[in-house]
Amino acid sequence: MTIIVDGTGSGRQAKVDGSNRLYTHAISVPESVQALEDGDSYNFNTDNITLTSAADTPLLYLKYTGTNRFLISRLVVSTKATTGGSAADKPEIRIIRNPTAGTTISNANPATIKGNKNFSSSLSFDGAVYVGATGETITDGTDVLLIYGSDAGGTLTSVEISLGKGDSIAISYKPSAGNTSQVLYAALIGHVEIDT
Numbered sequence: 001m002t003i004i005v006d007g008t009g010s011g012r013q014a015k016v017d018g019s020n021r022l023y024t025h026a027i028s029v030p031e032s033v034q035a036l037e038d039g040d041s042y043n044f045n046t047d048n049i050t051l052t053s054a055a056d057t058p059l060l061y062l063k064y065t066g067t068n069r070f071l072i073s074r075l076v077v078s079t080k081a082t083t084g085g086s087a088a089d090k091p092e093i094r095i096i097r098n099p100t101a102g103t104t105i106s107n108a109n110p111a112t113i114k115g116n117k118n119f120s121s122s123l124s125f126d127g128a129v130y131v132g133a134t135g136e137t138i139t140d141g142t143d144v145l146l147i148y149g150s151d152a153g154g155t156l157t158s159v160e161i162s163l164g165k166g167d168s169i170a171i172s173y174k175p176s177a178g179n180t181s182q183v184l185y186a187a188l189i190g191h192v193e194i195d196t
Helices: 031-038 103-107
Strands: 041-045 049-051 057-064 070-079 092-097 113-116 127-131 142-148 153-163 168-174 182-192
Touching (some): 031 041, 057 103
Antiparallel strands (some): 041 113, 041 182, 057 168, 092 142
8 A cells, every 4th residue: 555645844845634635735716717828828819990981890800820729718899889870780790600601801901909908929810800991891601690789889798709720800880870980999909728
């Protein structure tokens, strides 16, 4: 029979109590915090976009090409006041699963505000992030989430979206009816899943 000897105070062995329980000390942190510490947590932001119609418009497109899954935890859409938009009509924010075509993808205008949330990390995101504009399109995907927004304010939504290699996601925004000008931005925040 193997016996574990109590090494309390030695600095080289673990403490074992009279009931033969081994004492350990552990710190538990959420995976998103560990990914941030490991330098694999990211923010993607469109910067200001001015929408000049009330048409449904793609704001942000992201395609992931990494090996481990990419977990999106936050979605942000923040708007300034609409010009001409009806106060009785709420704007619509849509999350689109795996879109594969449209002018936002073919125009490929890269997001200019993006980066690793750990300022000491040299890791970079495996994938592409594009910004949309009035008159552009995103097609061949499936709507998976609809959120009503506000004409002058922010919408911060906690989400749980997991992207595998080759998966994509888009955010679209439909301003209030009658809109002729509205400045807004969209952002996605997420991290690469940690190997277990």
